[in-house]
Amino acid sequence: MNDKRGIESPEDHDKVKVSKPKENSAGIPAIRSGLKHVLTYMDRKDAFATLTKLNQKGGIDCPGCAWPDPEDDRSKLGEYCENGMKAIAEEATNRRIDASFFASHTIEALRDKTDFELGKLGRIAEPMLLQASQKHYQPISWDDAFEMIGSELNALNHPDEAIFYTSGRTSNEAAFLYQLFVRAFGTNNLPDCSNMCHESSGAALSETLGIGKGSVTLHDLHVAEVIIIMGQNPGTNHPRMMTALEKCKQNGGKIIAINPLPECGLIRYTNPQNPISILKGGVKLADLFLQVRINGDIALLKALMLLLMQEEEKAPGSVFDREFIEEHTSGYEAFYAALKEENIDECLSEAGIDRSLAEEAAAMLRQKKKIIVCWAMGLTQHKNGVDNIKEVVNLLLLKGAIGKEGAGTCPVRGHSNVQGDRTMGIWESPPKSFLESIEKHFGFKPPEKHGTAVVDAIKALKEKKARVFMSLGGNFLSATPDTAYTAAALQNCRLQVHISTKLNRAHLVPGEISIILPCLGRTEIDIQGGTEQFVSVENSMGIVHSSKGVLPPCSPHLKSEPAIIASIARSTLKDRVPVDWEFLISNYDHIRSAIESCIPGFQAYNERVRTPSGFYLPNGARIRKFNTQNGTANFSVNSRPDMMVPDGYCIMMTIRSHDQYNTTIYGLEDRYRGIHGGRRVVLMNEDDMKSWGFKAMDLVDLNGHADAGKRVAKHFRVVPYPIPRGNVATYFPEANVLVPIHSYDTISKTPASKRVVIRITKSENSA
Numbered sequence: 001m002n003d004k005r006g007i008e009s010p011e012d013h014d015k016v017k018v019s020k021p022k023e024n025s026a027g028i029p030a031i032r033s034g035l036k037h038v039l040t041y042m043d044r045k046d047a048f049a050t051l052t053k054l055n056q057k058g059g060i061d062c063p064g065c066a067w068p069d070p071e072d073d074r075s076k077l078g079e080y081c082e083n084g085m086k087a088i089a090e091e092a093t094n095r096r097i098d099a100s101f102f103a104s105h106t107i108e109a110l111r112d113k114t115d116f117e118l119g120k121l122g123r124i125a126e127p128m129l130l131q132a133s134q135k136h137y138q139p140i141s142w143d144d145a146f147e148m149i150g151s152e153l154n155a156l157n158h159p160d161e162a163i164f165y166t167s168g169r170t171s172n173e174a175a176f177l178y179q180l181f182v183r184a185f186g187t188n189n190l191p192d193c194s195n196m197c198h199e200s201s202g203a204a205l206s207e208t209l210g211i212g213k214g215s216v217t218l219h220d221l222h223v224a225e226v227i228i229i230m231g232q233n234p235g236t237n238h239p240r241m242m243t244a245l246e247k248c249k250q251n252g253g254k255i256i257a258i259n260p261l262p263e264c265g266l267i268r269y270t271n272p273q274n275p276i277s278i279l280k281g282g283v284k285l286a287d288l289f290l291q292v293r294i295n296g297d298i299a300l301l302k303a304l305m306l307l308l309m310q311e312e313e314k315a316p317g318s319v320f321d322r323e324f325i326e327e328h329t330s331g332y333e334a335f336y337a338a339l340k341e342e343n344i345d346e347c348l349s350e351a352g353i354d355r356s357l358a359e360e361a362a363a364m365l366r367q368k369k370k371i372i373v374c375w376a377m378g379l380t381q382h383k384n385g386v387d388n389i390k391e392v393v394n395l396l397l398l399k400g401a402i403g404k405e406g407a408g409t410c411p412v413r414g415h416s417n418v419q420g421d422r423t424m425g426i427w428e429s430p431p432k433s434f435l436e437s438i439e440k441h442f443g444f445k446p447p448e449k450h451g452t453a454v455v456d457a458i459k460a461l462k463e464k465k466a467r468v469f470m471s472l473g474g475n476f477l478s479a480t481p482d483t484a485y486t487a488a489a490l491q492n493c494r495l496q497v498h499i500s501t502k503l504n505r506a507h508l509v510p511g512e513i514s515i516i517l518p519c520l521g522r523t524e525i526d527i528q529g530g531t532e533q534f535v536s537v538e539n540s541m542g543i544v545h546s547s548k549g550v551l552p553p554c555s556p557h558l559k560s561e562p563a564i565i566a567s568i569a570r571s572t573l574k575d576r577v578p579v580d581w582e583f584l585i586s587n588y589d590h591i592r593s594a595i596e597s598c599i600p601g602f603q604a605y606n607e608r609v610r611t612p613s614g615f616y617l618p619n620g621a622r623i624r625k626f627n628t629q630n631g632t633a634n635f636s637v638n639s640r641p642d643m644m645v646p647d648g649y650c651i652m653m654t655i656r657s658h659d660q661y662n663t664t665i666y667g668l669e670d671r672y673r674g675i676h677g678g679r680r681v682v683l684m685n686e687d688d689m690k691s692w693g694f695k696a697m698d699l700v701d702l703n704g705h706a707d708a709g710k711r712v713a714k715h716f717r718v719v720p721y722p723i724p725r726g727n728v729a730t731y732f733p734e735a736n737v738l739v740p741i742h743s744y745d746t747i748s749k750t751p752a753s754k755r756v757v758i759r760i761t762k763s764e765n766s767a
């Protein structure tokens, strides 16, 4: 039984089955799996209508990840992947939950459902309200809901007592309107999912290269000489990136994968759209796999740079790009001096990498100038997440591998519009220039005091310093660290407002008043002022383009995100600020015109967003114009993190299975890793299993480190897996209960969900 009062998904460890991990990703099984989801949950005509428009020019932007679409040759067969199909099936499902559903299900009964079951209930069909001591959500009219929200917000002592969260699926238009409302209300409390995601990348890249976004385009990936993929599992989380990697290989490029796990998608890829690829059994991807220990990346990068430095010293100018360093960078001397103090073998032993493999990697980089480093959560979600990325930048700067064709930074974004939301001002610490342009354009003074990011927002709610929590999408309970702590924080709320498409666990830890406002999804037609609207998004490579739904709304009672925000703004602010909310949403062109006036790079927004592939936002790093404080790219000195673990403890990373989208559980098949039917598993090295006294499929409990308080996640099955010794892996969000609220990078405030210190013990009555 679940012992967390229903705040975690009920257990499924007894259903877990294990098979051999796969060595070839995608191919026919991917098509089969994606289609199965589409055909199980969607009406056939809806499936046809959406899939033919998915990621096509002028069509629907896939609500999956932020990987960009090719600019020219989009496949008519389908410019999407298995997980794109699952994302569509999840949103455009033919199932609904309405007032009668909630009348027959108490909140307790809903808590007994697994996350997988909750998601499969279907789309929320009408606004719902739950008040203290009630057992059921009950219907509420839109007008009453807006009225209630306005009066509760206005009853606060200070606007900072409200928290306004955003998840990265929301459109530019909704995000811009949301931050406008929140700032007009009087706070910068705008935490977002990015705080738990690529915030470390943003912080590190802004400081070193003057822009918090990546620098490369798809074309750069195709022509790179070497691509290093660190802390990322693209086969699962960015499947169409595999096509770009395939092209790079076809052009003679090499790939180095750095990961504690031999992720199948890094090893081999069969392009499901290419019959020849299918016949040949796909292409080998990684030329070199460096199985780094969790958080051994700084040590490994230092070792690689030392090896390169040795060669450079033998023949100055033969390895490093002296001209670039001289002309465009600062801090080289201090960086060089600090690096010289390091010892190659010490670094490699910390990273857990054989010297011969490191030498092979250094040899692959030595003569090459077109180098790209791609990374994701394996680098960002550490206490030293920002340092990890600054160390990546050091390597690229040494090689002059930035701001030229085939080279640069590639932080691979998660949510499909997480990058756009930040561009739109979803940021708790906005730059002054942004606030000034809001003031100039809208005629009210936005607050300057910085607001709270996710971890501080949770603490503020827990300590009752904040009393209202509103969320524009997302699942603030399960995506955040320290589930039990966060549940208590949410339960302390006077008011919770969830603007959502689907029911999730965050809706089941109510405050005194909880309101669910159901909204349209990307796939649906959005009519305002009598005409069909489209929205726009920014992908991982800074291209802004349109997205337009094709299906009729799944319920007549839904409103669009911008319409909901405008109504909340109106009922809260009345005429306090001179913003015409109704005008803005009557045609989204009006919102885009406002964006154009306030945010650089959006000139002629309405015109350019209508061009078939959209437009690129300006990117200084791409053209060697570094908008840092000193105007140059900056080397940095980053210390190696402490890798010591107390006796009897190990390091756990929390990762995604192939069959989930963050807290949305599409299914129970982690096909590539060979785990089926359940998610409560802990992947463990076989030698560790022997020395810790465990057998395959033993039932164990995961215990947090005592210093961090008493955190336990019970009943996980041990699965032998090729993972470095002393490291284990579990799935997010099941293991989030173990991520301490106070364990995060102090600069980015990103929770260290890839390095959690735990002790593993046999479960009592383990059968």
Ligand SMILES: Nc1nc2c(c(=O)[nH]1)N[C@H]1C(S)=C(S)[C@@H](COP(=O)(O)OP(=O)(O)OC[C@H]3O[C@@H](n4cnc5c(=O)[nH]c(N)nc54)[C@H](O)[C@@H]3O)O[C@H]1N2
Pocket (backbone or CB within 6 Å): 064, 065, 066, 083, 197, 230, 231, 232, 233, 234, 236, 237, 238, 258, 259, 260, 261, 263, 292, 293, 294, 295, 296, 297, 376, 377, 378, 379, 413, 414, 415, 653, 654, 655, 656, 657, 658, 660, 661, 662, 663, 754
């Ligand atoms: N299908 C699907 N697609 C998704 C998502 C999803 O849940 N499902 N989520 C979206 C979102 S929001 C995001 S942010 C991205 C996430 O995309 P990823 O970052 O690829 O996702 P994770 O599963 O967190 O995988 C992290 C990878 O880092 C490795 N790793 C862990 N610790 C370390 C370390 O210390 N060093 C190194 N070198 N590697 C390490 C893990 O073994 C794993 O392969 O995907 C996006 N796309």
Ligand SMILES: Nc1nc2c(c(=O)[nH]1)N[C@H]1C(S)=C(S)[C@@H](COP(=O)(O)OP(=O)(O)OC[C@H]3O[C@@H](n4cnc5c(=O)[nH]c(N)nc54)[C@H](O)[C@@H]3O)O[C@H]1N2
Pocket (backbone or CB within 6 Å): 166, 167, 168, 169, 170, 193, 194, 196, 197, 198, 377, 381, 414, 415, 472, 473, 474, 475, 476, 478, 479, 480, 481, 499, 500, 501, 502, 503, 504, 519, 520, 521, 522, 561, 654, 655, 656, 661, 662, 663, 664, 732, 733, 735, 736, 739, 753
């Ligand atoms: N331990 C651990 N924790 C992690 C991570 C990890 O790797 N390990 N990864 C972190 C990362 S990278 C991220 S990005 C966060 C994700 O954090 P979130 O973005 O908060 O979580 P999601 O699971 O993506 O949110 C899913 C919910 O969004 C709602 N939704 C879906 N589509 C729409 C829509 O179109 N509009 C609206 N309004 N709502 C919609 C649905 O109700 C759905 O249940 O989790 C973080 N948490």
Ligand code: SF4
Pocket (backbone or CB within 6 Å): 055, 062, 063, 064, 065, 066, 067, 079, 080, 081, 082, 083, 084, 085, 087, 237, 238, 239, 240, 241
């Ligand atoms: S790669 Fe990402 S954006 Fe593209 S179809 Fe797949 S899930 Fe959707």
Ligand SMILES: [Mo]
Pocket (backbone or CB within 6 Å): 193, 196, 197, 198, 413, 414, 415
């Ligand atoms: Mo993310």
